[in-house]
Amino acid sequence: MDILIVDDHAATREEIGDLLEGQDDLHVVGAADGGEEGIRLAAELRPDLIVMDVVMPETNGIAATKAVRDANPAIRIVALSNHTGGNLVKVLLSAGAAGYVRKDRAFEELVPAIRKVAAGEQYIGTHVED
Numbered sequence: 001m002d003i004l005i006v007d008d009h010a011a012t013r014e015e016i017g018d019l020l021e022g023q024d025d026l027h028v029v030g031a032a033d034g035g036e037e038g039i040r041l042a043a044e045l046r047p048d049l050i051v052m053d054v055v056m057p058e059t060n061g062i063a064a065t066k067a068v069r070d071a072n073p074a075i076r077i078v079a080l081s082n083h084t085g086g087n088l089v090k091v092l093l094s095a096g097a098a099g100y101v102r103k104d105r106a107f108e109e110l111v112p113a114i115r116k117v118a119a120g121e122q123y124i125g126t127h128v129e130d
Contacts, residue, residue: 001118004045005031006038006064007053007080016051016080016106023111035059035067042068042075049118051110054081054092062095069096076117080106089124099123 003020005028007013013031020026030045032038036059042050050068054061065077078099079092089100099117101109102125113123 001025001049001114002027002029002045002047003114004029004038004041004047004050006035006041006050006056006061007031008034008056009053012053012103016110019107019110020051020114026111026114035061035064038064039067039071043071046072047075049076049078049114051114052077052079052097054079054083054088062091065092065097066095078110078113078117078123080110093122099125101125 003026005013005016017028020028029047030041032041034056052061052065061079068075077097078101079097080101080103082103092100099113101113105125109125116123
């Protein structure tokens, strides 16, 4: 499965990339440092799935998710954030994300979330508050 990583922190992009590339069935095809670049690369690279940070300067992950899904509904999106509020998750799902993982749980939950979302299911990570 081809994956695009969108996060404004280089270290996070690298850590997630290393985690995903350690899986036989996951391949990182690109990385973007913000929402606008993520939208552009999604159209150019046509990944199967995007791991999308929520809080980014300029175009945030909610707006970028909506733009990507409007342009190509086949691309699945798993959102990542440090925020734990259930309202944020509802907004992300409304924008077109199919999964949500807290950044502090990414190493435990991201790969299972990606696989579940790729299979057409939703994934809401642990420790999300109402």
